[in-house]
Amino acid sequence: NLHYDVKPLNIPFSRDDHNPVQIQGYCNGIVCLIEGDNVLLCNPSTREFRLLPNSCLLVPHPQGKFELETTFHGMGFGYDCKAKEYKVVQIIENCEYSDDEQTYQHCIAYPYTAEVYTTAANFWKEIKIDISSSIHPYPFSVYSKGFCYWFATDGKECILSFDLGDEIFHKIQLPSKIESDFQFCGLFLYNESITSYCCH
Incomplete structure (x- = not known):
């Protein structure tokens, strides 16, 4: 029979906004968690945490009409074998609305922007992302062998x-x-290879 012990892990998120805590990625026993705009790296075995600094590209939640708003927020987490450090990458799309309807039809999207956080430097830096606005990535990524x-x-x-x-x-x-x-329909890791599954 399978037997295991369960121990509580107190994650240092404020939860003031009651956002769900989501697992964004994992690598070498390190788990990347998000809660709203907050990002946390966690080692469950040692119970060590690192709350990442605020993004340099995410815009604050709009308080009124016609304000810039983040409409897409994708993230990846993994290990850079060359620099021997962990990195978090964010892909961000901001938009503004052409009238007070604030619907998808009235949304004017800005080009994608991207930023990288490195554990050694402990800050975000903006990086170049040269992809067409017609490309729509899913929010969650799969990590394998430095990618x-x-x-x-x-x-x-x-x-x-x-x-x-x-x-x-x-x-x-x-x-x-x-x-x-x-x-x-999506991606997953199988036998250390990136695999896509199909559906009707």
Whole structure:
């Protein structure tokens, strides 16, 4: 029979806004957690935590009409084997609205921006992200061997990758579908390889 002990882990999030705590990624026993705009690195075995400084690109939540608003916030977490340090990368899309309806049809999107946090420097820095606004990555990434991968769409499914060493984004085409009525739905790690699963 499987037996295990459960011990509480007190995560130092304020929870004032009652945002859910989500696991954003994990690598070498380190877990990346988010709660609202807060990002935390956690080692459950040693019970060590590091609350990351505030983002340099996320805009405050709008208090009125016509204010800039963050409409997409994607994140990746992994280990840079060259620099021998952990990194967190954020992809951010901000927008403003053309009238007071504040609906998707009236949203004017700005180009994507990106930033990287390194555990050695302990701050965020803005980096170049040269991807088309037609590419829509999913918020959560998969980490493997120094790269973060996001399932994405640009009219058809693709993969957006980020090299944690060179800090460069790349677009990867998915293979041809076996059957036309199948579609790629997401990514996961299988036998140390990035794998996409299909569905009808």
